[in-house]
Amino acid sequence: MALIVQKYGGSSVSDAESIKRVAKRVAEAKKAGNDVVVVVSAMGDTTDELIDLANQVTPMPPQREMDILLTAGERISMSLLAMAINNLGVKAKSFTGQQAGVITDAVYGKAHIVDVVPVRIRETIEKGTVAIVAGFQGVNKSSNDVTTLGRGGSDTTAVALAAGLSADVCEIYTDVDGVFTADPRIVPSAKKVDRITYEEMLEMAACGAKVLMLRCVEFGRRYGVPIHVRSSFSGKTGTLVTNVPAVVGAGAANAASEETEESTVEDPIITGVAHDRSEAKITIVGVPDVPGTAARIFEVVATSGANIDMIVQNVSAAATGLTDISFTLPEADGPQALAALRAVKDEIKFDSLQFDDQIGKVSLIGAGMKSSPGVSAKLFAALRDAGINIEMISTSEIRISVVTRQDSLNDAVRAVHTAFGLDGDVEAVVYAGTGR
Amino acid sequence: MALIVQKYGGSSVSDAESIKRVAKRVAEAKKAGNDVVVVVSAMGDTTDELIDLANQVTPMPPQREMDILLTAGERISMSLLAMAINNLGVKAKSFTGQQAGVITDAVYGKAHIVDVVPVRIRETIEKGTVAIVAGFQGVNKSSNDVTTLGRGGSDTTAVALAAGLSADVCEIYTDVDGVFTADPRIVPSAKKVDRITYEEMLEMAACGAKVLMLRCVEFGRRYGVPIHVRSSFSGKTGTLVTNVPAVVGAGAANAASEETEESTVEDPIITGVAHDRSEAKITIVGVPDVPGTAARIFEVVATSGANIDMIVQNVSAAATGLTDISFTLPEADGPQALAALRAVKDEIKFDSLQFDDQIGKVSLIGAGMKSSPGVSAKLFAALRDAGINIEMISTSEIRISVVTRQDSLNDAVRAVHTAFGLDGDVEAVVYAGTGR
Numbered sequence: 095m096a097l098i099v100q101k102y103g104g105s106s107v108s109d110a111e112s113i114k115r116v117a118k119r120v121a122e123a124k125k126a127g128n129d130v131v132v133v134v135s136a137m138g139d140t141t142d143e144l145i146d147l148a149n150q151v152t153p154m155p156p157q158r159e160m161d162i163l164l165t166a167g168e169r170i171s172m173s174l175l176a177m178a179i180n181n182l183g184v185k186a187k188s189f190t191g192q193q194a195g196v197i198t199d200a201v202y203g204k205a206h207i208v209d210v211v212p213v214r215i216r217e218t219i220e221k222g223t224v225a226i227v228a229g230f231q232g233v234n235k236s237s238n239d240v241t242t243l244g245r246g247g248s249d250t251t252a253v254a255l256a257a258g259l260s261a262d263v264c265e266i267y268t269d270v271d272g273v274f275t276a277d278p279r280i281v282p283s284a285k286k287v288d289r290i291t292y293e294e295m296l297e298m299a300a301c302g303a304k305v306l307m308l309r310c311v312e313f314g315r316r317y318g319v320p321i322h323v324r325s326s327f328s329g330k331t332g333t334l335v336t337n338v339p340a341v342v343g344a345g346a347a348n349a350a351s352e353e354t355e356e357s358t359v360e361d362p363i364i365t366g367v368a369h370d371r372s373e374a375k376i377t378i379v380g381v382p383d384v385p386g387t388a389a390r391i392f393e394v395v396a397t398s399g400a401n402i403d404m405i406v407q408n409v410s411a412a413a414t415g416l417t418d419i420s421f422t423l424p425e426a427d428g429p430q431a432l433a434a435l436r437a438v439k440d441e442i443k444f445d446s447l448q449f450d451d452q453i454g455k456v457s458l459i460g461a462g463m464k465s466s467p468g469v470s471a472k473l474f475a476a477l478r479d480a481g482i483n484i485e486m487i488s489t490s491e492i493r494i495s496v497v498t499r500q501d502s503l504n505d506a507v508r509a510v511h512t513a514f515g516l517d518g519d520v521e522a523v524v525y526a527g528t529g530r
Numbered sequence: 531m532a533l534i535v536q537k538y539g540g541s542s543v544s545d546a547e548s549i550k551r552v553a554k555r556v557a558e559a560k561k562a563g564n565d566v567v568v569v570v571s572a573m574g575d576t577t578d579e580l581i582d583l584a585n586q587v588t589p590m591p592p593q594r595e596m597d598i599l600l601t602a603g604e605r606i607s608m609s610l611l612a613m614a615i616n617n618l619g620v621k622a623k624s625f626t627g628q629q630a631g632v633i634t635d636a637v638y639g640k641a642h643i644v645d646v647v648p649v650r651i652r653e654t655i656e657k658g659t660v661a662i663v664a665g666f667q668g669v670n671k672s673s674n675d676v677t678t679l680g681r682g683g684s685d686t687t688a689v690a691l692a693a694g695l696s697a698d699v700c701e702i703y704t705d706v707d708g709v710f711t712a713d714p715r716i717v718p719s720a721k722k723v724d725r726i727t728y729e730e731m732l733e734m735a736a737c738g739a740k741v742l743m744l745r746c747v748e749f750g751r752r753y754g755v756p757i758h759v760r761s762s763f764s765g766k767t768g769t770l771v772t773n774v775p776a777v778v779g780a781g782a783a784n785a786a787s788e789e790t791e792e793s794t795v796e797d798p799i800i801t802g803v804a805h806d807r808s809e810a811k812i813t814i815v816g817v818p819d820v821p822g823t824a825a826r827i828f829e830v831v832a833t834s835g836a837n838i839d840m841i842v843q844n845v846s847a848a849a850t851g852l853t854d855i856s857f858t859l860p861e862a863d864g865p866q867a868l869a870a871l872r873a874v875k876d877e878i879k880f881d882s883l884q885f886d887d888q889i890g891k892v893s894l895i896g897a898g899m900k901s902s903p904g905v906s907a908k909l910f911a912a913l914r915d916a917g918i919n920i921e922m923i924s925t926s927e928i929r930i931s932v933v934t935r936q937d938s939l940n941d942a943v944r945a946v947h948t949a950f951g952l953d954g955d956v957e958a959v960v961y962a963g964t965g966r
Contacts, residue, residue, distance in 0.1 A: 110586035117587075144606065150546035151553075151610050152617035159616070162624055163609035166602040170580065173599035174587050180595070181588035188598055193674070238629070 096262040097219070098123055101133040101229065101252035105269050106326040107171050108138030116267075116326065117178035120224060124184050129219040131259065132186075133229045133252040134175055136167025157202035161231075161242045165190070168228035168248075176226045186224040189214060191231035192240060195258070196251060198232035204244030205232055207251075207313075210258030219259075227255060246307025253310045257317035264314070265322045266306065272323050272332030273298065273305055275366040275516040280504050284511065285518035287333050287365060294365045294459055295321075295335045297493040301457035302370030311335065339363075339461055363462030364469075364514045369507050370455040371500055373403060374425040375486070376432065380445025383410035383417045387442060391419060391435070398434035400427035404455075404488040404497065416445070420486065422497060425451050453485065454503030457495040458510055464491040476513035482506050532698040533655070534559055537569040537665065537688035541705050542762040543607050544574030552703075552762065553614035556660060560620050565655040567695065568622075569665045569688040570611055572603025593638035597667075597678045601626070604664035604684075612662045622660040625650060627667035628676060631694070632687060634668035640680030641668060643687075643749075646694030655695075663691060682743025689746045693753035700750070701758045702742065708759045708768030709734065709741055711802040711952040716940050720947065721954035723769050723801060730801045730895055731757075731771045733929040737893035738806030747771065775799075775897055799898030800905075800950045805943050806891040807936055809839060810861040811922070812868065816881025819846035819853045823878060827855060827871070834870035836863035840891075840924040840933065852881070856922065858933060861887050889921065890939030893931040894946055900927040912949035918942050 100120065107113050116134075124130045144163050148155040155163075172188040179186035195211035218225040229248025234241045243250055249266055256264035273295065276284040290298070292315035299308045305323055314321045314335060324332025381387055388407065395402060403422040410417035423431060428449055435447055463469040473494055477484060482505060486497035498506050511517060536556065543549050552570075560566045580599050584591040591599075608624040615622035631647035654661040665684025670677045679686055685702055692700035709731065712720040726734070728751035735744045741759055750757045750771060760768025817823055824843065831838060839858040846853035859867060864885055871883055899905040909930055913920060918941060922933035934942050947953060 110583060113587055147546060147606070147610060148613055151549055151614045154617065155613045156616050159609040159612045159624055162626075163606060163613075166605040166609075169602040169605065170583070170599060173595040173602075174583060176595045177584055177591045177599075178587045180592050181590065188595055190598075 095127045095129065097129040097131070097259060099131045099133065099252050099256040099259065099261045099264045100267060101248055101265065102135065102175075102267045102326055103248065103269070104135040104138050104140070104171075106267055107134060107175065110174070113137075113171070113174050114178050117175060117182055119267075119326070120175075120179055120186075121182040121184040124224055131215060131219060131225045131227060131255060131261070132175065133227045133248055133255060134168060134171045135229050135248040136164075137171045137174075140167040140170065158239060161202045161240055164242050165228065165231045165240050168230055172226045172228045176224075179224055179226070184224060185222065186226055187218055188226040188228070189218075190228050190240075191251065192233035194225075194227040194255065196227075196232035196254065197235045198241045198243065200234045200236060200241070202234075202241055205234065205241035207232060207243065207254045208235070210254050212255060212258045215255070215259065227251065246309055249307050249310035250313055253313040253317075253319050253321060256319045257313065261319065263320045263322050265324060266310075267324060267326035268305060269325065269327065270305060271325045271328065271330055273303065273335075273366070275518075276507055276511045277303075277369065280369070280507050281367070281511045281517075283517040283519075284366075285516065288331070289334050289336070289338070290365055291339050291461055292335060292337055293492060294461055297457070297459045297490065298366060298368050301368035301455065301459065301493065301495060302372070303366070303368045306335070364458060364460035364516065366459055367507050367511045367514075367516065368457045368459060369503055370457075371503065372425055373422045373453060373455055374428045374449060374451040375420055375422050375453050375497065376428065376435070377418055377420040377448040377450070378435065378442075378444050379418050379448060380414075380416045381419055382443055383415050388419060390438070390442060392421075394434050394438050395421070395423075395431050398427075398430045400424070400431040400434075404486050404495065406486050422453065422455070422486065452500045453497050454500040454506070455495055455497050456503060456506045456510060457493055458514065459493045461492050463494070470494050472513060473510060476509045477506060480505055480509035482509065531563045531565065533565040533567070533695060535567045535569065535688050535692040535695065535697045535700045536703060537684055537701065538571065538611075538703045538762055539684065539705070540571040540574050540576070540607075542703055543570060543611065546610070549573075549607070549610050550614050553611060553618055555703075555762070556611075556615055556622070557618040557620040560660055567651060567655060567661045567663060567691060567697070568611065569663050569684055569691060570604060570607045571665050571684040572600075573607045573610075576603040576606065594675060597638045597676055600678050601664065601667045601676050604666055608662045608664045612660075615660055615662070620660060621658065622662055623654055624662040624664070625654075626664050626676075627687065628669035630661075630663040630691065632663075632668035632690065633671045634677045634679070636670045636672060636677070638670075638677055641670065641677035643668060643679065643690045644671070646690050648691060648694045651691070651695065663687065682745055685743050685746035686749055689749045689753075689755050689757060692755045693749065697755065699756045699758050701760060702746075703760060703762035704741060705761065705763065706741060707761045707764065707766055709739065709771075709802070711954075712943055712947045713739075713805065716805070716943050717803070717947045717953075719953040719955075720802075721952065724767070725770045725772070725774070726801055727775050727897055728771060728773055729928060730897055733893070733895045733926065734802060734804050737804035737891065737895065737929065737931060738808070739802070739804045742771070800894060800896035800952065802895055803943050803947045803950075803952065804893045804895060805939055806893070807939065808861055809858045809889060809891055809933075810864045810885060810887040811856055811858050811889050811933065812864065812871070813854055813856040813884040813886070814871065814878075814880050815854050815884060816850075816852045817855055818879055819851050824855060826874070826878060828857075830870050830874050831857070831859075831867050834863075834866045836860070836867040836870075840922050840931065842922050858889065858891070858922065888936045889933050890936040890942070891931055891933050892939060892942040892946060893929055894950065895929045897928045899930070906930050908949060909946060912945045913942055916941055916945035918945065 176188040197209040198205035229251040274284040321335040612622040612624040633645040634641035665687040710720040757771040
């Protein structure tokens with residue numbers, strides 16, 4: 095008998111029918127002899143509809159009230175799911191984030207979980223009852239007011255609860271079968287990854303793979319919670335995220351461990367190819383190449399609240415002593431970063447600023463590459479052969495990222511996926527809708 | 531500077547525009563120098579929509595979960611209203627029933643308020659902030675779970691909070707101008723009553739006047755909270771419910787006290803005419819007229835959960851020693867009362883049961899009638915002249931109720947209203963929509 099935390103996103107509980115389908119799955123897990131805790135997001139588009147209502151009432155909703163408003167969404171889905179499970183003859187009770195002991199800081203709208211004290215949840219499962227917990231919300235301990243956790247909050251609730259309850263596994267149900275070697279909408283031959291480490295998953299998430307949010311993976315890694323990403327539409331096994339590396343198998347994508355007893359080290363393990371269209375590039379043209387200038391520039395940008403990703407500085411022209419500095423950042427952070435830089439133009443004495451939102455980033459991720467030379471050479475050759483220009487490069491121990499033109503990004507993803515032998519034999523199934 | 535509790539029903543906050551209109555009214559009361567606490571219902575049909583969702587998921591929703599579900603409605607309206615008030619430059623914060631200290635028993639779905647501990651509300655208004663409180667909900671102290679108060683719950687929340695805060699007045703905003711001498715949809719010449727006692731209002735409410743629920747008036751009377759029933763669509767003064775009787779004026783409907791210094795006692799004061807179509811009549815035919823039979827019958831009916839209103843027992847026929855007993859009860863309680871009686875048919879030895887849901891009840895209410903003979907004679911004469919048959923009669927110190935055929939109820943209301951001189955000169959304004 096295991097203790098399982100299951101999380102269902104908004105697209106899995108978008109109407110009464112889908113709530114009933116989720117209830118059935120929960121009831122099966124319970125009837126199989128497990129203790130089950132379920133974390134649930136708001137139904138379908140509820141959150142967006144509530145935000146829309148708020149915007150109709152005021153252009154500047156106070157964040158405390160916004161959080162109270164948005165938490166109504168999970169209140170609805172959690173109570174409906176509890177009803178549906180009871181209707182199948184399995185006892186279930188729903189709990190708000192506060193009742194479940196999800197304690198956060200006071201940063202309304204994107205609060206961080208500071209502690210989980212799941213006293214009522216533990217009591218509930220000890221009585222043989224399924225506990226349904228509202229995702230995405232907690233309570234600000236100092237004010238006793240409700241808070242929301244921001245994007246990906248329900249995943250984080252699930253992993254945090256799993257940690258607090260020492261659960262055997264945290265199952266994240268979504269609308270895809272798991273983590274893929276690339277986005278199946280771009281690479282139809284992408285394969286599901288059976289097993290991935292937290293570190294690889296963090297790189298995948300940071301580089302644009304949307305199936306799991308960064309925060310939730312970080313939480314899982316910190317507390318060692320095994321995360322099983324799987325589809326709420328099929329019964330298939332999904333992707334297991336743990337700190338145990340995949341067994342090196344006969345291909346690039348990891349086969350399930352039990353099938354690979356005769357495994358041999360052939361290729362460096364590449365887990366997958368991620369891509370990101372949401373970044374933009376700022377180039378500062380004609381910067382005097384004197385000590386301290388770069389430090390000052392990135393100090394200014396950081397103060398503007400922008401999250402810098404990649405940085406490239408050209409060799410300065412000997413004749414002028416001037417250089418160009420480029421960096422990438424989330425496109426949405428662009429305006430404030432530009433404004434902050436313009437404000438120090440006279441101090442830093444650069445010539446001009448360029449803003450480019452037509453970039454794309456392709457990233458190759460795999461724990462095996464750190465001990466394997468030649469990975470970057472193979473990557474660059476694949477892009478060259480596909481006729482794709484590389485604008486920026488950044489690397490970590492288990493990742494290589496490359497910036498290209500946005501309109502050649504899909505070609506880049508496909509070329510890299512093929513070059514590293516990740517293509518499968520069958521097309522991946524893509525479900526309608528988006529995960530949350 | 532006064533402390534005012536205002537309550538707005540679902541029809542007053544049915545969309546973003548009406549929430550903004552309510553916000554304006556709240557802001558005006560605050561800017562006029564008052565401390566303001568606002569109790570708000572769920573938006574428009576939200577509660578019905580949530581009930582509908584629950585019924586789609588299960589035929590038998592557990593009541594605890596139902597209460598969690600339904601309280602999402604006020605969560606939405608209260609936070610939106612707080613946002614809209616803030617947008618007008620007036621500070622406002624919203625609170626759930628639990629946060630406002632509304633403590634109830636554990637009867638989910640129709641909980642009773644057992645205590646009000648409005649610590650956070652007091653702190654909030656002391657800081658000059660408007661406190662918005664979710665109506666219709668509280669917290670079950672022993673389990674820390676949310677409860678709902680049942681029909682008319684938001685009015686009760688408002689009056690209970692007003693009592694707990696020792697507010698100067700509790701303003702109940704609705705979609706009519708106040709309490710009328712009769713339902714203006716039936717009697718277009720009905721007049722607004724300026725002032726009415728708790729006792730009269732209780733009789734009006736018990737006899738079918740829907741503007742205020744019984745429980746809320748009972749609460750007001752017990753704690754001496756002045757209740758001002760008024761329209762959220764106009765600026766007009768409405769009806770003040772207190773324990774101070776209206777000054778006896780030159781007509782039947784009470785004029786505002788300041789205009790009636792030269793008042794003389796002319797007619798017994800009749801406050802108004804109420805009517806009720808929601809009751810049914812059960813007749814037990816051929817009951818042996820022996821001691822204890824009636825007691826046994828009504829014991830059985832009470833145990834079935836039915837609320838008995840009027841009872842009539844015929845003189846027994848000398849030849850048979852048998853009598854008929856009729857009583858009225860809410861139509862919805864009929865099936866269980868009939869079932870309970872059928873179960874004791876052999877024990878009580880009655881002949882048969884009749885169920886009649888085509889009855890109507892018209893009630894004449896006024897504190898003045900207790901010291902004035904001839905009121906009932908005048909009432910019966912008015913009905914006789916209108917050709918209306920009286921089936922049952924019941925009286926209290928300040929009320930006479932008469933059961934008629936349902937299809938002659940409107941005629942009965944009009945005849946009585948005219949006979950007691952309640953008709954006004956202008957037609958009452960009837961707003962669209964219904965209060966809650």
